[in-house]
Amino acid sequence: MKIYDAKPILIGLLIFVGFVSMPFWLHGGKVSPPPDPKLDTPAIQILEKKECVASKEYMRTSHMVILNDWRTQAVRNSKRFYVTAGGANYPASLQRACMKCHSNKAQFCDTCHNYIGLAPYCWDCHLPPKQETAQATK
Amino acid sequence: MGMKFALGVVLGLALAAIVGVKVLGLQYVFGVVIPYAALGTFLIGFIYRIIDWARSPVPFRIPTTAGQQYTSLTWIKPSKFDSPYTKLGVVGRMALEILLFRSLFRNTKMQLREGGKLTYHWEKWLWLAALAFHYSFLIIFLRHFRFFADPVPGIIQWLENADTFFEMGLPGILLSDFVLVVAATYLFIRRVVIPQVKYVSLPADYFVLFLILAIAITGMLMRYIWRVDIVSIKQLTMGLVTFHPTVPKGISVLFFVHLFLVSILFAYFPFSKLVHMGGIFLSPTRNLPNNSRMVLHVNPWDYPVKVHTYEEYEEEFREKMVEAGLPVEKPLEGMEEDKAE
Numbered sequence: 471m472k473i474y475d476a477k478p479i480l481i482g483l484l485i486f487v488g489f490v491s492m493p494f495w496l497h498g499g500k501v502s503p504p505p506d507p508k509l510d511t512p513a514i515q516i517l518e519k520k521e522c523v524a525s526k527e528y529m530r531t532s533h534m535v536i537l538n539d540w541r542t543q544a545v546r547n548s549k550r551f552y553v554t555a556g557g558a559n560y561p562a563s564l565q566r567a568c569m570k571c572h573s574n575k576a577q578f579c580d581t582c583h584n585y586i587g588l589a590p591y592c593w594d595c596h597l598p599p600k601q602e603t604a605q606a607t608k
Numbered sequence: 609m610g611m612k613f614a615l616g617v618v619l620g621l622a623l624a625a626i627v628g629v630k631v632l633g634l635q636y637v638f639g640v641v642i643p644y645a646a647l648g649t650f651l652i653g654f655i656y657r658i659i660d661w662a663r664s665p666v667p668f669r670i671p672t673t674a675g676q677q678y679t680s681l682t683w684i685k686p687s688k689f690d691s692p693y694t695k696l697g698v699v700g701r702m703a704l705e706i707l708l709f710r711s712l713f714r715n716t717k718m719q720l721r722e723g724g725k726l727t728y729h730w731e732k733w734l735w736l737a738a739l740a741f742h743y744s745f746l747i748i749f750l751r752h753f754r755f756f757a758d759p760v761p762g763i764i765q766w767l768e769n770a771d772t773f774f775e776m777g778l779p780g781i782l783l784s785d786f787v788l789v790v791a792a793t794y795l796f797i798r799r800v801v802i803p804q805v806k807y808v809s810l811p812a813d814y815f816v817l818f819l820i821l822a823i824a825i826t827g828m829l830m831r832y833i834w835r836v837d838i839v840s841i842k843q844l845t846m847g848l849v850t851f852h853p854t855v856p857k858g859i860s861v862l863f864f865v866h867l868f869l870v871s872i873l874f875a876y877f878p879f880s881k882l883v884h885m886g887g888i889f890l891s892p893t894r895n896l897p898n899n900s901r902m903v904l905h906v907n908p909w910d911y912p913v914k915v916h917t918y919e920e921y922e923e924e925f926r927e928k929m930v931e932a933g934l935p936v937e938k939p940l941e942g943m944e945e946d947k948a949e
């Protein structure tokens with residue numbers, strides 16, 4: 471069995487296989503812990519019912535949709551309040567609702583977003599909660 | 609016929625994943641076993657195909673007629689990219705071929721006009737759609753590395769930011785998603801609408817198009833409509849790459865359909881026309897310098913031919929030849945002695 475032009479072909483093949491299997495040899499054997507968003511903020515602590523603005527399952531998959539709706543409603547239609555399915559009324563605001571309860575941005579939003587390599591551009595303009603700005607990781 | 613068959617197979621595969629996960633509860637099979645098996649088949653099959661090709665000798669150059677080699681006739685200019693005679697020229701030709709699909713760019717459409725007049729048209733849509741299709745696929749493929757790397761490399765984040773350039777909605781509209789679907793749809797419609805192309809289309813041609821479209825559509829459903837729990841999904845994918853497979857609870861069946869179709873694509877890859885990904889690098893009309901008149905090329909199939917020279921022939925039949933009065937170059941031994949006496 472003879473391989474013609476073995477050098478360039480085998481080198482090319484090696485590069486390709488190396489590239490495709492890169493995740494394996496970069497991580498092989500290591501464990502990468504999933505994020506653990508913390509809920510222990512003062513605002514959430516004093517809640518009687520520990521509930522978000524929608525069900526937990528919905529928030530996990532679709533919180534950005536709520537934010538997008540709130541933004542459109544507030545900025546275009548001046549609707550600045552949001553009534554949840556449970557009847558609670560919240561300001562439809564990133565800073566005055568989400569970040570009031572989830573004031574631990576670095577231990578909450580950022581843990582998930584860093585895990586999947588996401589850096590929402592919202593904080594270019596909106597102010598992250600005060601306590602975090604000192605050690606904001608971005 | 610082939611089209612319906614191919615569509616049926618793709619839909620059947622999607623249905624199999626739904627039934628497997630929803631009814632039979634085979635999350636572990638569809639989330640771990642099949643993806644590993646598919647990746648293994650892909651890598652081994654791919655290597656096998658390339659080595660198999662590399663074992664066939666291509667002893668002679670295949671010069672294209674588009675230009676002569678070197679300056680053997682000083683009044684004809686050599687065509688450096690069409691008919692390169694140096695290694696560098698070949699690298700240029702290959703790069704243009706692989707990165708810009710240059711052969712496809714020269715695609716023309718032939719048409720017989722009234723009065724039997726043959727005309728050739730520029731036909732750039734196929735080239736454009738193919739280029740858009742391949743590049744958007746590449747970008748999507750690379751962006752998916754965010755599921756397989758922790759921490760996610762900056763370049764992948766950069767790619768995603770560039771892809772959501774218009775910052776439309778949340779989660780942001782990814783341009784590559786829509787380019788891929790439009791381009792693949794064009795490639796499909798082209799097969800159906802042009803009678804000659806339809807005639808040469810086989811079920812396998814439709815199958816890969818439908819499969820890729822189905823993968824893209826399930827992916828886009830997961831992002832824009834029936835959103836899924838990305839963090840749990842990344843737990844699954846990181847489990848795969850760290851060899852600690854886990855299947856977290858609460859992952860939507862849509863993800864398993866996406867993953868199963870991707871597994872089928874990977875496993876089928878080495879056996880299908882999709883290996884042109886590796887094959888393009890081994891195209892003899894593209895990757896050999898046209899230097900037939902500068903370098904001696906020897907065919908490795910040449911084996912020592914068994915010959916029977918005239919000397920050997922005469923040696924064998926000399927006596928009979930002399931008897932029959934035929935002239936010989938070397939006389940018989942006995943006769944020589946006779947003469948000497």
Ligand code: HEM
Nearest residue numbers: 748752755782785823824827828830831841845866867870
């Ligand atoms: C050839 C391979 C693949 C193709 C062409 C493909 C295609 C797509 C497309 C077009 C999307 C829409 C959103 C986007 O572009 O990011 C998508 C999303 C997605 N794909 Fe794939 N995919 C492939 C492989 C995979 C694999 C191997 C996995 C995981 C094991 C995966 C998991 C996902 C997930 C979880 C989403 C949803 C992303 C989101 O909601 O942001 N895909 N895919």
